[in-house]
Amino acid sequence: MNYTERAIINGLQGGFPVCERPFLAAAEQLGLSEETLINGLRCLLDNETLSRFGPMYHAERLGGALSLVAMEIPAADFDRVADQVNAFPEVAHNYARDHALNMWFVLATEKPERKDWILGEIERETGYRAYDMPKLAEYFVGLRLEV
């Protein structure tokens, strides 16, 4: 990873200006030219280092629901269940973790009612229980990775 890419990733996870020439304003902060910043972003998107360059919306404030869901799946059934769960577009990410509850995914739905419906569908299709763990309080959202 080159200097420009590093500067973009470290500098633009925290925010991006909202003004007429935002790339110019951000580039000045990062010690880059506007053109270098735009080209660097294009590369990082093309090579899939970045999943997106844009907004992170507040799901609950949009009237939606966001939850963390855990399931306990026997190893032999894991891939089948993962495929079934991942087929729902509302499943945003899904990780295998080293615990009895070994499948953990984030569910984002437009309407709170739909969350319960999807959880019901997942349980019915997979035959396993889904433990819904919505956040009760958020203390910190500062996911920023340095490279």
Add this chain to the structure above:
Amino acid sequence: MSALPFDPWFTDPRDLALFEALQEGLPLVSRPYAAMGERVGYTEAEVIGRLREWRASGLIKRLGVIVRHRRLGYRANAMVVWDVPDAEVSRVAGRICQYSFVTLCYRRPRRGSEWHYNLFCMIHGQDRERVESQVRQLIEGCEMTAWPTATLFSTRCFKQRGARYVPAPGTILPKPIQAL
């Protein structure tokens, strides 16, 4: 704009179009807000005004790059959980957040005998040993040695993408909370 506490955000169809266009990603041109405005029928100044409002209200939590952390070598992704007495959760969470390696921290419900942990934090690290030492540092530094804890490393990632939302036109959303 009215100052009522509840007011529909997307009264104008252009707002919804803007909301969706933004989700596709900012155009990589010198004046991206002018380009988005052309697409949805707003002027550049109107786009800037709407985005500032949405950001101040918290509707947009953050604008910027969203990384695929595995692509950056952050493969040791640990979810660290504790069973903390309810009355202590906020205080302890406040201390946990002082550590720069903690990336997210939430309180979540316990789920009976299957899951008795109520405080969750995430540590994204480049190697497992280092993350394990950060967890020890956290437990000692925040005086949490008395509480049951578990560290769940991710072993596989099946799906990693940003959540996408499609709110209905006229969705009722809270008006901006004064930015802190």
